[in-house]
Amino acid sequence: HWREVHRFAGAWTGLVGGIQRLMVNGKTFQNLAVNFTQHNTVVYDGLPCPSNENPCHNGGVCLPLLNSYLCKCASSYNGLHCEF
Numbered sequence: 001h002w003r004e005v006h007r008f009a010g011a012w013t014g015l016v017g018g019i020q021r022l023m024v025n026g027k028t029f030q031n032l033a034v035n036f037t038q039h040n041t042v043v044y045d046g047l048p049c050p051s052n053e054n055p056c057h058n059g060g061v062c063l064p065l066l067n068s069y070l071c072k073c074a075s076s077y078n079g080l081h082c083e084f
Contacts, residue, residue, distance in 0.1 A: 057082045 022029040049055070049062035049069045056062050056071035060082030063070045073082035 055081055 049064050054060070054062055055069065056073070058077045059074045060071040060077065063072055071080065071082050073079070078084050
């Protein structure tokens, strides 16, 4: 167990945000709930992008934002769901 990040590790403490996948040295950590709850961190377990259909039209890509999503539109489209 460590409490500090080495200054040359390329990481910082005090994260404000979310982690969807944790990979260290090519190894993906599958059970994030166990690891994070030990450090007073809550694991988000929801679907940021609807799984049944893509809300982004015209080739837009759904980007998760914890409890919401953002559509990244193709260059010739815009709008909340890339509809224009």
